[in-house]
Amino acid sequence: MRRICLTLPTNRACTGTISDIGAEAAYAAEQFGVEVRLLILDSSDQSTFTEHAKAVGELPVLPNVIVHHLDEAAQRDFLRAVIDRSGAADPESLLELMLPDAVSYGACTNRAFLIAGALGCASIHRRDSDSGYQLLDGIPVFPIHQELLSLGRSGAEAADGVTENALDPVHGAKPVSMVGSSFIGELSVDVGEIRELDPAIYHEVVSLWAPPEWSREEIDGLVEESFVGGGTDPFIHDVSVLDVPDIWRIDMCNIGFDRELYERVPLPPATATIGSDYFLLHVVRHAPLPAVVHNRHIVNYYTPERRTGAGFLAYQLRFVKFLLSMLYFHPVYFALEAAGPALLDEEHHVRAAAIAGFARQTAGADRAENVRRLDVVDRCYRRLGGKYAEFADHLAPLRDRLLDEAQADIESFALLIDAWGPLVAASRAVGLELSPGADSDSDGALGR
Known part of the structure; x- marks a missing residue:
């Protein structure tokens, strides 16, 4: 029986999402005859974890749905075992990249990749805790339906499962x-909110993530398309396109990957950086590899802490770090595009070493463009006033540190790519020893 991993990383209260994703897991098992490992990577505080554990306990018990609810202690134990077995030269630094103290969108997904390997899964399917499912005639519209129709099949074989080839x-x-x-x-x-307050400032700030080489028309197009997702039209019927993908229409809260991709290249482990988990989309686009883009869109919503007080400051800092990361990622994306088919070996596997090389080459980029980005954010946020001006005050003494961190993040990514193959192999071996999925009564352990 094919085994898959449906994963939900979270650091916030989301009992409703746990119930919803449990229903998606049940749907996959019942409709596609797969064994689903529902993996909840929980970095929330103890009281929230306890509420989540209660929600997990209330999920229907099904023969082909096995839930793994892991707190950070359980994740750390697993990672230590994997890193030790991998023979890494600097295990503590590697552990920090895999499980940092700060929020890391890439690192949490990398942990899911390794645990999926330990569980023997053929694919991984990620959802987020600040999203839900659309309904059609009162029935949830589960993205996993489209994911399981095509993932892992050859492009030629997948053609019969899409509405457009x-x-x-x-x-x-x-x-x-x-x-x-x-x-x-x-x-x-x-x-x-910035767009509502001042569309011109919104344009100037969002344009900061464009490559500086782009024309005005290209930058205007990027601003127009940025962060808008699938629009506002509700789901009516399936539309799915098999092609080298248009990655503007894909979000990491609604994605499935085949193991042959994520077991070769990890995601950047940058901390407190929005967008750091989208790297594999660019690899697929430029290799190029077949993908399916469909219209079973997730419903996205905001959590209140992002918009006031410390939560606002933290979120805006993640946005600024995203802007700064582009100094290093755009050259890597251009290198991926230039390499094209050379990114794949004869068996259509991604050449990870080439990507690590691209990351290292860009690490020495001139920081002048990032200094300009910080200057623009400072000026624009002060013009907005209020909490945005307060954020500019908060940002000012952090400038040098943020410039250093952006460079260190791309260097760490190259190091993690180097270590990734041995980590994946070790996760499989450790997974067999720990027997993930066996019944366990201990909080935060592998398996329910």
Whole structure:
């Protein structure tokens, strides 16, 4: 029986989401005959974890749905075992990249990748705790339906499961490595209030993530498309396109990857940086590998802590770090595009060493562009006034540190790519020893 991993990383209260994703797991098992490992990576505080554990306990017990609810202590124990077995030269530094103290969108997904390997899963399917499912005639519209139709099949084989096949036959023998969709609802990045306050400032700030080489028309197009997802139209019927993907229409809250992709290249482990978990979309786009983009959009919503007090400051800092990361990621994306088919070996596997090399080459980039980005944010936020001006005051003494961190993040990514193959192999071996999925009564342990 095919085994898959449906994963929910969270650091906030989300009992409703746990119930919803449990229903998606049940749907996958019942409709597709797969064994679903529902993996909840829980970094919330103890009281919230306890509430989540109660929600897990209330999920229906089904023969082919096994829930793994892991707190950070259980995740750390697993990672230590994996890192030790991998023979890493600097295990403590590697553990910090995999489980940092700060929020890391890439690191939490990398942990899911390794645990999926330990569980023997053929694919991983990620959802987020600040989103839900659309309804059609009162029935949830589960993205996993489209994901399981195509993931892991060759492009030629997957053609019969989509509504439109736009794939060049030259890619027909390659595996479908990614199936994704987007969201409806709020912007994916919480900057909508800036657009409401001053559209011109919104344009100037959002344009900071564009490559400096781009034309005015290209930058205007990027601002127009940024963070809007799948628009506002509700789901009516399935639309799915098999092709080298348009990654503008895919969000990480609504995505599935084949193991042949994520077991070769991890995500950047940058901390407190929005967008750091989207890297594999660019790999798929430029390799190029077949993917399916569909319209079973997730419903995105904001949590209140992002908009006031310390939560606002923390979120805006993550946005600024996203802008600064582009100094290093755009050259890597351009290098991926230039390499094209050379990114794959004869068996259509991604050449991870080449990507690590691209990351290292960009680490020495001139920081002048990032200094300019910080200057623009400072000026624009002060013009907005209020809490935005307060954030500018908060940001000012952090400038040098943030410039250093942006460079260190790309260097750490290269190091993690180097270590990734041994980590994946070790996770499989450790997984067999720990027997993930066996019954356990201990809080935060592998398996329910």
